Amino acid sequence: MSKIAEILQKNESELLADWMKEQLTAVRRRDLMNDGELQAQSTDLLRSIASAARNGNVTDVSGSDWAGVRERLTDISASRAKQGFSPDETALFVFSLKQPLFTRLRNELAKDPNAMFAEMWNATVMVDRLGLMTFGAFLKAKEQLIAQQAEEMLELSTPVVKLWQGIVAIPLIGTLDSNRTQIVMESLLSTIVATNSKVAIIDITGVPAVDTLVAQHLLKTITAAKLMGAECILSGIRPQIAQTIVHLGINLNEVITKASLADALATALQKTGKTVVRIDKQNGKAGENKDGAEVKQTPERKGA
Amino acid sequence: MTTLKSESVDIAGPTDVVILRQKVRAWSIELKFSLVDQTKMITASSELARNTLDHGGGGRCLMEMVSNGARSGLRLTFEDHGPGIPDIDLALKDGYSTGNGMGLGLSGSKRLVNEFQIASKVGEGTRICVVRWK
Numbered sequence: 001m002s003k004i005a006e007i008l009q010k011n012e013s014e015l016l017a018d019w020m021k022e023q024l025t026a027v028r029r030r031d032l033m034n035d036g037e038l039q040a041q042s043t044d045l046l047r048s049i050a051s052a053a054r055n056g057n058v059t060d061v062s063g064s065d066w067a068g069v070r071e072r073l074t075d076i077s078a079s080r081a082k083q084g085f086s087p088d089e090t091a092l093f094v095f096s097l098k099q100p101l102f103t104r105l106r107n108e109l110a111k112d113p114n115a116m117f118a119e120m121w122n123a124t125v126m127v128d129r130l131g132l133m134t135f136g137a138f139l140k141a142k143e144q145l146i147a148q149q150a151e152e153m154l155e156l157s158t159p160v161v162k163l164w165q166g167i168v169a170i171p172l173i174g175t176l177d178s179n180r181t182q183i184v185m186e187s188l189l190s191t192i193v194a195t196n197s198k199v200a201i202i203d204i205t206g207v208p209a210v211d212t213l214v215a216q217h218l219l220k221t222i223t224a225a226k227l228m229g230a231e232c233i234l235s236g237i238r239p240q241i242a243q244t245i246v247h248l249g250i251n252l253n254e255v256i257t258k259a260s261l262a263d264a265l266a267t268a269l270q271k272t273g274k275t276v277v278r279i280d281k282q283n284g285k286a287g288e289n290k291d292g293a294e295v296k297q298t299p300e301r302k303g304a
Numbered sequence: 305m306t307t308l309k310s311e312s313v314d315i316a317g318p319t320d321v322v323i324l325r326q327k328v329r330a331w332s333i334e335l336k337f338s339l340v341d342q343t344k345m346i347t348a349s350s351e352l353a354r355n356t357l358d359h360g361g362g363g364r365c366l367m368e369m370v371s372n373g374a375r376s377g378l379r380l381t382f383e384d385h386g387p388g389i390p391d392i393d394l395a396l397k398d399g400y401s402t403g404n405g406m407g408l409g410l411s412g413s414k415r416l417v418n419e420f421q422i423a424s425k426v427g428e429g430t431r432i433c434v435v436r437w438k
Contacts, residue, residue: 175322209325209343211350212406240343247344248351248412249398 003119004126005053007104008046016046018100026096032083045072046097049130058122061129070133077137081145090138094131101127158184160191164295167268168197169261171236173206181217185224192230199268200225203261205236215250222255231256231271235264273297308369308376315382316362321353324365331369331378335438345378345436348413352382352432355409359402360384360430370435377418377437385429392422 008015019042048068056065073094080090101123109116158180160170170188174180192200202218204210210218222232235258237245245252258264269276274295313324328349332342349365356363363384370379389395396414401407414420419435 175325177318177322208329209346209350211347211354212408212412213350213354216406240340243340244343244347244416247415248347249408249415250406250412 002053002058002122003105003108003115004058004101004123005050007101007108008050008053011104012046012050015100015104016043018103019046019097022096022099023093026092032085041076045069045076048072053126059125059129061126061133069130073130073134074137077134078141081138081141087135087138091131091135094134095127098124098127158187160187162191162195162197163201163265164269164272164274166196166198166272167201167265168192168195168199169201169203169264171203171206171261174208176207176214176217178217181221185221188221189224189228192225192228197230199233199271200230201233201235201261201264201268203236203264204234204241205238205261207236207241210241210245210250212248212250215245215248215252219252219255233258233264233267235259235261269295305370305372308371310366310368313365313367314362315353315356315365315384318357321350321357324353324367325350327367328378328380331367335369335376335378337378337436337438341436341438344416348416348434348436349380351409351413351416352380352434355432356382356384356386356430358405360386363429375437377435379433379435381431381433383429383431388426388428388430389422389424390426392424396422 016039020039023038023042052061052066052069056063060066061069076093077090080093102120105116105119105123109119153174158170158172160168163169168188168191170184170191172184176184188200188202191197202221204218207214218234222234225232233256234252237257237259256267258267266276274297277294277296279294311327313327314320315324325346328346329342332345337345353365356365361384363382363386366381366383368379368381370377394400396411397407398411399407401409410422413434417434417436419433421433422430423432424430
């Protein structure tokens, strides 16, 4: 058994007490974790390190004897990443074990400097590797969290809404990359079929920049909708976007474009043979009264 | 021309294009560009960054806030070590594309900025420098 393993086994409670003291001064975050929880986590980890060091090589933490430690560290890092600890706080959790361990080694091997140096080197290698492992696991957990959030955003930001019988709209928000456009296109086309719509309004008020790639994606979506028999209206084209599109030289002549969603809806109603008229509040007949409005089927386009 | 501040942004993936766009937006606002000028510069940066990525295989963009005494402006220099452009005049023609884009990225961004310089050597890479003045 190596000296480190011996020390870990013999002085467990002292080591733990010192380690806890180190942690409390170096990285304590009482807002995120209470002392009891930290103590339990530390005890658990220290015990598993002790048993791994007893059975395996202390400098080879990737070996099978260390599987238990790796698993615990991964769990701890992942939970800390989610709790909101910073990466250095999480890494310091492991690195703060160094000093207590070194103190014990110095006391035990005071008479043999060569052995002391060798064991200290082993201890450094072990704690460093464990620390790096913690860091890696922390980053991985964070990346997973980001990927998951990105996925949720994709789902969130592409709702297709029915505005009227035969009219659907999709308000686009944020950056239109290839992934999102694919989802936009799919949900728009399937909603066109499901609602049997003839007009689809694509609103880009919330799209910060329209470059050639975005324009190309939009044109493809519009062409696909056209193939299914639905006409598309592009709305929400702000002045700065209009000027940029002109300078870029993108040709949107084939597409019906409107400045606002309201204009687009009016056009869509017109295209489906409906018109908005004011109604008289008292007798409910269409008239000059300004109190309300209703959508009427225009006679000439009826049944078209 | 004096440089007031500069920053280098790596362009290695599609997310970097978004990051660059946000940086260009922040700097344009800092320079008090009008909304139209902001949008023009953001769109140009987006086009050129995507070219660097798709045709140059990635590279970097040097962002510089510059001043020529009377005016201040934003200069972006895109550099890649990709295959280079054999015929620059052809590449700058509207509608010409070696990929499957619209063929408007390069020519369009030239119209969105005040100054546009392009240098390319086949097999060595491409360097595009654009400036938009306030």
